Amino acid sequence: MEYQTFYTDLLCIGAGLAGERVAVEAAANGFETILLSLVPPRRSHSCAAEGGMQASLGNCAMGEGDNPDIHFADTVKGSDWGCDQEVARIFADTAPIAVREAAFWGIPWNRVVAGKAVYYKSGQEFEAVEPQDRHGLITARAFGGTAKWRTCYTADGTGHTLLYTLDNKVTQLGVTVHDRVEAISLIHDGANCLGCVARDLKTGRLRVYLAKATLIATGGYGRLYSETTNTVINEGGGHIVALDTGLVPFGNPEAVQFHPTGIVPTNILVTEGCRGDGGTLLDVDEKRFMDKYEPAKAELASRDVVSRWMMYHIAQGKGVPSPYGDHLWLDIRHLGQKHITTKLREVYDLCRHFLGVDPIHQLIPVRPAQHYSMGGVRTDKNGAAYGLQGLFSAGESACWDMHGFNRLGGNSLAETIVGGRYIGQKVAQYLAGAEAHFDTALVRQFVARDQERIKRLVSGADGKQNVYEIRAAMQDEMMERVGIFRNGADLQKAVENLQAIYARAKKIGLRSNGLGASPELNLALKMPGMLRLAICVAYGALVRTESRGCHARDDYQARNDRDWLNRTLAYWPEAAADLPVLKYEPATKVMYLPPGDRGYGKVEIIPMDAPKEVRP
Amino acid sequence: MSRQLIFNIFRYNPQDPGSLPRTDTFILEETPSMTLFIALNRIREEQDPSLQFDFACRMAICGSCGMVINGRPGLACKTLTKELPAEITLMPLPVFKLVGDLSVDTGTWFRTTNTKIQSWIHTDQEFDPAVVEERMENDLANAIFELERCIECGCCVAACGTANMREDFVGAFALNRIARFMLDPRDQRSEAEYFEVVGTDQGVFGCMGLLACEDVCPRELPLQDQLGILRRKMGFISLKSLFKPKARAAS
Numbered sequence: 083m084e085y086q087t088f089y090t091d092l093l094c095i096g097a098g099l100a101g102e103r104v105a106v107e108a109a110a111n112g113f114e115t116i117l118l119s120l121v122p123p124r125r126s127h128s129c130a131a132e133g134g135m136q137a138s139l140g141n142c143a144m145g146e147g148d149n150p151d152i153h154f155a156d157t158v159k160g161s162d163w164g165c166d167q168e169v170a171r172i173f174a175d176t177a178p179i180a181v182r183e184a185a186f187w188g189i190p191w192n193r194v195v196a197g198k199a200v201y202y203k204s205g206q207e208f209e210a211v212e213p214q215d216r217h218g219l220i221t222a223r224a225f226g227g228t229a230k231w232r233t234c235y236t237a238d239g240t241g242h243t244l245l246y247t248l249d250n251k252v253t254q255l256g257v258t259v260h261d262r263v264e265a266i267s268l269i270h271d272g273a274n275c276l277g278c279v280a281r282d283l284k285t286g287r288l289r290v291y292l293a294k295a296t297l298i299a300t301g302g303y304g305r306l307y308s309e310t311t312n313t314v315i316n317e318g319g320g321h322i323v324a325l326d327t328g329l330v331p332f333g334n335p336e337a338v339q340f341h342p343t344g345i346v347p348t349n350i351l352v353t354e355g356c357r358g359d360g361g362t363l364l365d366v367d368e369k370r371f372m373d374k375y376e377p378a379k380a381e382l383a384s385r386d387v388v389s390r391w392m393m394y395h396i397a398q399g400k401g402v403p404s405p406y407g408d409h410l411w412l413d414i415r416h417l418g419q420k421h422i423t424t425k426l427r428e429v430y431d432l433c434r435h436f437l438g439v440d441p442i443h444q445l446i447p448v449r450p451a452q453h454y455s456m457g458g459v460r461t462d463k464n465g466a467a468y469g470l471q472g473l474f475s476a477g478e479s480a481c482w483d484m485h486g487f488n489r490l491g492g493n494s495l496a497e498t499i500v501g502g503r504y505i506g507q508k509v510a511q512y513l514a515g516a517e518a519h520f521d522t523a524l525v526r527q528f529v530a531r532d533q534e535r536i537k538r539l540v541s542g543a544d545g546k547q548n549v550y551e552i553r554a555a556m557q558d559e560m561m562e563r564v565g566i567f568r569n570g571a572d573l574q575k576a577v578e579n580l581q582a583i584y585a586r587a588k589k590i591g592l593r594s595n596g597l598g599a600s601p602e603l604n605l606a607l608k609m610p611g612m613l614r615l616a617i618c619v620a621y622g623a624l625v626r627t628e629s630r631g632c633h634a635r636d637d638y639q640a641r642n643d644r645d646w647l648n649r650t651l652a653y654w655p656e657a658a659a660d661l662p663v664l665k666y667e668p669a670t671k672v673m674y675l676p677p678g679d680r681g682y683g684k685v686e687i688i689p690m691d692a693p694k695e696v697r698p
Numbered sequence: 699m700s701r702q703l704i705f706n707i708f709r710y711n712p713q714d715p716g717s718l719p720r721t722d723t724f725i726l727e728e729t730p731s732m733t734l735f736i737a738l739n740r741i742r743e744e745q746d747p748s749l750q751f752d753f754a755c756r757m758a759i760c761g762s763c764g765m766v767i768n769g770r771p772g773l774a775c776k777t778l779t780k781e782l783p784a785e786i787t788l789m790p791l792p793v794f795k796l797v798g799d800l801s802v803d804t805g806t807w808f809r810t811t812n813t814k815i816q817s818w819i820h821t822d823q824e825f826d827p828a829v830v831e832e833r834m835e836n837d838l839a840n841a842i843f844e845l846e847r848c849i850e851c852g853c854c855v856a857a858c859g860t861a862n863m864r865e866d867f868v869g870a871f872a873l874n875r876i877a878r879f880m881l882d883p884r885d886q887r888s889e890a891e892y893f894e895v896v897g898t899d900q901g902v903f904g905c906m907g908l909l910a911c912e913d914v915c916p917r918e919l920p921l922q923d924q925l926g927i928l929r930r931k932m933g934f935i936s937l938k939s940l941f942k943p944k945a946r947a948a949s
Contacts (some may be wrong), residue, residue, distance in 0.1 A: 121752075122805030124850055125760040179827045186831070188819040188884060190842035193834050218833030236843050242759065243846050250818035253809065261805040262797075284797050285713055313754045347731060350757040405730065424840070432757060435776045436733075550743040594748035598713025599798050602747035 085288040085529055090116045090258070091513050093277055093293035095265045095320055098126035099241070099498035100477025101299030102248040104465075107506025109255040113513050116258045116291065118280060120315045123249050123259060127301050127313040128498060131241025132353035132428055134223060134233035135496035137177035141194050141219040143210040144201070144231035150174040152229050155675060157484060157493060160227045160384050162631035162641060163677040164337065164456075164486025164649070167670040169463050173484045173493075173500050180500045181220060181234050188247045190236050191220040192425075202360020204373060204380050205416060223425075224358040225491040227384035227682070233492035238353050238428040241495055248499070262599075263289065266607055268296065268323045268473070269528045275473035276520055278323065279532050281607070286598045288532060290525055294518045295509055298324060298467070298475040299502075302455030306616045307565075308557035310452035311344050311351035320479045322611030324459045325618070329469035331651035331665070333460030333481030335615065336622035339489055339632045340566050342388040344451030347406035348436055351453065352429050352446060354491040357381040359425065361414040363392065364445065365400040368411065379682045386488045386632040387683040389450035393566050396449075404447065411445040418442075450566060454478065454494060456485040456632070457619075460651055465505030468651070472516065476505045483649065486669065487631025539606045540596040545589025549606045552590065555583050556616050564620045569636040573624035580620055581660045584613040618652040618662045625664055626650065628688075640686040643677045647690060701728045703779060705741065706787040711748070711798045721787075722746070734767065734774035734788075738800075750799035758916060761851035764791050765800050771853040773916045774800075791856040804852045808871075815872045815895050819885045832884070845878035845924070847917050854911035854921060866900045870911035870921045873902055877924040880931075889935055897932040905929075 092108045094101040097119035105115045117123065140148035154174035158165055185191055196217035199210055203224070212221075225233040236243040252259065262283040269276045269292070277292040300320030304312030324330040342363070343352045357363075362370050363381055373380040375391045383391075392410055395401070401408025414422060414429070419442050422430050426441075433439045433446055459475035460468045461482050467473040476482065477498045482505075484497060538544050563576035587610045596603040628642035629635045647669050652662040679685050703726045710719040724741045735756045742749045754762040756775045763774040766789040768782060779786070794802035848871055855861045855869040876896050879885045896902050905925060912921040 121754050121760070121762060122808065122850075124808070125754050125762050127755070127760075129760050129849075130755050130757065182829075182831045183825050183827070186823075186825045186884070188882065190834075190839040190846060190882075191831075193836040193839050195836045218835060220831055221836075236839070236846075239759075239843065239847060242849070243843065246846065250812070253812050254816075254818040259805075259809060261809075262803070284803065313760065314756060315754050348756070428759065435758060436731075550747070592747070594746070595714065598711045599750055599801065600748065601742065601750060 085290055087290040087292065088116060090114045090291065090293045092295050092297065092509060093291050094118065094297045094299055095278060096299035096301065096479065097123035097259065097261070098128035098299060098301055098477065099245055099248055099495070100502045101297060102252050103499050103502025104297050104299065104476055104506040104509055105257050106248065106251050106255060107503060108510050108513065109257045111510040113510060116260060117252065118263045118265060118291070119259065119261045120264055120283065120319070122261045123252070124245055126245060127316055128245045129242045130313060130351070131495040132238040132351070133225060133355035133358065134235030134240045134492050135181065135499070136225065136228065136232045136490065136492035137181040137234055137496060138174065138230070138232055139178050139181065139220055139222065139234065140230070141216045142221045142231055143212050144224065145222050148230035148232055150178070153177065153232060156228050157490060158675045159680045160488050160490040160493070161486025162488055162680065163643065163647065164334070164630055164669050166463065166483040167674050168672050169482055170484045171674065172463065172504060173497065176500045176504055177496050180496070180503050183503070184244060184247065184499060185220060187251055189243050191234055192236060194219050194221045202417060205360060205362045205370070223355060224382065225354055226357065226379070226382045226388065227490045233358065235355070237424065238355055238426055244495065244499065264319060264604065265323055266532055267528060268327055269525055270327055270470055271521065271524060272329070273471055274518065275470040276518060279528050281604070283599050283604065286600055286603070288529060290529060292520050292525070294516045295472050295474060295513055297509065298459050298473070298479050299477045300479045302478045303615055304452050304455060306557065306560050306612060306619065307452040308561045309344065309349050311341055311349055312452070317608055317612055318615045319608060320475070321459060321615055322608060324467065325614060325654050326611060327470060328653065328655040328657070330467050330473065331460045331469065331653050332457060332615070332618050333483065334457040334487070334622070334650050335618040335652050336626055336633055336650060337456035337487045337631065338452060338619060339385055339454035339456060340389040340450040341385055341453030342392055342450050343412055343448040345432070345437060346404060346409040346447040346449050349451040350432055350436055352412065352432065352448065353426070356412060356414050356426060356429060359421065360417055361412055364411040364413050365395060366402045367400070371395050371400065376682055383682040384488055384490060384680070386634070389566055390634055392450055402447065409447045409449040412448045413445055414441050415443060454489050456487060456489055457481055464508040465501070466508070472518065474505060474509055476501050487633055535607065536596070536603065539590060539592055539603060542591030544591065546591040547586045547589045548593070549590050549602060549609050552583060552587050552609055553605065556580065556613055559583065560616055560619070564623055567634055567636055568623055570624065573620055576620040577617060577624055580613060580617045584610065584617060584660055587613050614654055617660065621661060622650045622652055622664065639684070640688050642688040643690040644688050644692045644694070647677065701784050703728050703737065704785045705737065706785065707749070707800065708789045709799050710796065711750070712796060713798070728779055732779045734777045734779065735763070737779060738774065750797065750801040752801050759849060761849035764804070764851040764853050764856065765789065766791060766856065771856040771914045773851060773853070776916065791852050793855050793861050794852060804850065807852070808850045811868050811872055815868060815876060817875050819879070819882065820887045821884060822886065838881070842878060842881055845874055845881065845919070848874055848919055849917060851916060853914045853916060857910035857914045859906050859908045859910070860904050864904065867904045868896065868901055870925065872896070873928055874919060874921055874924045877928055889931060893932055893935045896928065897936060902928050902932050
């Protein structure tokens with residue numbers, strides 16, 4: 083058996099912002115750390131975050147009086163009370179420190195410029211006076227679902243500057259980085275996680291990583307959908323290896339966010355900063371509509387709400403017809419050339435290069451697209467995964483659960499470095515007392531299992547199903563029936579169809595020889611796991627008979643706090659099964675803010691203390 | 699009528715003993731708004747599943763998909779086929795180690811170079827979580843961001859005459875990176891310390907001035923300006939050191 087073995091204290095699977103922030107904390111505490119990444123870390127999806135990160139510094143005029151309490155309340159409301167409130171509290175309290183720490187490390191945050199400033203809200207110009215005593219401090223912009231302007235930014239390349247700065251820190255600390263390496267299974271003894279089996283994506287060879295602690299920080303699972311803003315590598319790799327243990331639950335798989343402004347046809351995201359800075363949504367008659375559906379917040383209601391009204395408005399015949407289906411318009415023309423070419427520069431570039439549209443003078447075609455995975459590897463508030471000792475998760479891949487059923491714009495980028503900082507400290511504490519025992523026979527067994535999988539795929543021993551056709555079938559099914567609006571009949575059909583596709587996925591055979599990096603083998607190894615994730619999403623959505631945040635059921639339109647103020651925990655204990663086992667836990671152990679009205683979106687609520695109905 | 703596109707693609711899988719470097723030809727019907735991202739994925743999915751290439755963000759901000767497109771380094775994801783003739787030749791970026799076909803190992807190259815030029819803020823201060831951030835002028839923040847926009851795609855390195863001849867040349871990307879840190883008051887390095895890093899033949903004095911780097915930069919970074927500014931500063935420092943040999947030796 084030929085494979086290389088690496089030993090370390092901490093193994094981070096995934097080297098985007100969350101993975102790197104945890105790695106920096108562990109390395110700064112003297113622990114040996116290896117970062118695994120599908121791509122060179124600076125190419126991770128974190129770099130695509132445009133608009134900014136929320137932290138309640140309260141420096142700019144429109145953020146006056148902000149504090150962590152208000153940020154906490156906005157986050158809980160945004161989550162539609164689905165979040166873990168202890169975690170949301172830790173997050174809101176730590177965010178200002180994390181922003182300042184990032185400034186200390188070199189982030190060129192945009193700053194307060196004292197004096198009169200012109201801003202836009204809902205397309206209307208207004209003036210504010212930025213205070214003299216805060217000149218030069220970190221400023222913020224507006225994002226949806228927030229009471230104050232709280233989103234700190236570097237133009238619209240905030241994820242990029244954060245990722246490069248963090249990776250500089252990783253370089254400075256001498257953390258080992260193995261890029262183009264993919265974890266294909268976790269090694270565990272039923273109680274402890276011991277590391278992973280990985281595939282070198284340059285040569286195709288297998289490797290073993292053995293570690294005292296393992297972190298999953300692999301981002302979301304957006305590529306389960308055909309229309310997503312996510313990078314092509316967000317295929318849920320970390321979730322697959324965690325779920326495959328049969329011990330670690332996938333928390334709230336059905337909690338999937340759609341972003342209002344993916345450009346048509348490529349689904350590339352244009353930042354919420356467009357609407358935050360005063361951009362408006364227009365229909366086929368080039369008229370606004372969000373102000374009618376949501377008089378208070380208009381375009382700046384939370385993402386789930388805006389996405390649903392957009393789809394509703396299109397269904398009313400108000401969409402703009404195009405060869406790629408109906409869409410709506412995003413209008414930022416009134417913000418003017420200077421604003422668009424500086425503060426929204428990425429948007430300006432994307433529109434010109436990918437659409438041939440000049441947003442200074444033209445409208446941008448947009449439509450909601452899958453954007454964010456609130457669900458993920460379920461952890462406790464310290465980032466420790468349920469089910470296996472020594473396994474942690476952080477960032478989008480985790481269900482640490484500050485987002486519940488809807489994440490606010492600017493809170494995911496914030497989670498990566500705020501959660502990464504906090505969980506990194508907890509990982510370092512864990513490592514200080516941890517010893518691991520590596521059973522070489524056990525390791526060999528895990529490697530042999532993966533070698534066998536590869537052998538069968540290459541030889542076509544199980545069949546000759548085409549992996550690309552299977553992926554397309556899954557993505558279309560998810561988009562069609564497990565999308566923005568959901569109902570029991572469609573979800574039931576989706577589960578059945580996905581199970582049928584899963585059966586085919588077990589019979590994949592390669593058409594190429596599988597030698598070397600082999601992109602076909604790479605996908606084939608993941609495909610059955612991706613289908614298990616997709617089935618978890620669809621089945622979790624089917625069983626949750628309520629509407630909460632992004633999970634919108636036509637047949638159960640109320641948010642049901644009496645029966646569903648809880649979190650789905652999907653387990654896959656039987657490898658041969660084609661459905662997960664669903665368990666539930668209360669959404670939050672500590673209730674600082676009892677369930678109530680969000681202040682936007684629909685308000686039908688079945689309260690916690692409502693009498694039980696006899697179900698037909 | 700849509701065009702029939704002819705793709706001539708460099709092929710070689712170093713991990714396959716049966717593979718020899720060659721060019722394969724694929725034919726594809728052009729569709730509206732087709733980019734090389736769409737075209738290459740279609741070729742892989744419909745014609746040859748072994749074809750290797752790299753994409754991640756497919757929106758020109760991650761820097762994964764640099765390749766030589768009809769003789770010119772560029773990002774495949776933001777290249778619309780309608781801007782190209784019907785015959786399209788794709789080659790991997792030179793300078794970087796080949797992984798296979800159009801895929802090259804930029805990760806190792808950039809990590810090595812970033813380590814060599816010490817691409818991080820140098821300070822002897824400690825972060826204090828209890829203290830409000832240092833103030834900065836917004837114009838300065840914007841100026842730093844402008845140079846921070848490099849995505850390390852490798853196009854400037856691949857287009858560079860010096861980098862193609864000499865393995866140890868750090869390339870325009872690194873000089874831009876150093877210029878970014880020199881602009882940043884949080885970095886406490888002196889000009890002499892920067893000189894140690896890039897005031898050499900591997901750095902700013904290795905450049906032959908062909909300036910293809912700026913021509914091909916997909917981020918339209920002002921690489922020529924940064925090079926000029928850096929050269930002037932470094933030249934000045936080296937002159938100063940000529941006239942004060944003793945002071946330098948003593949320090």
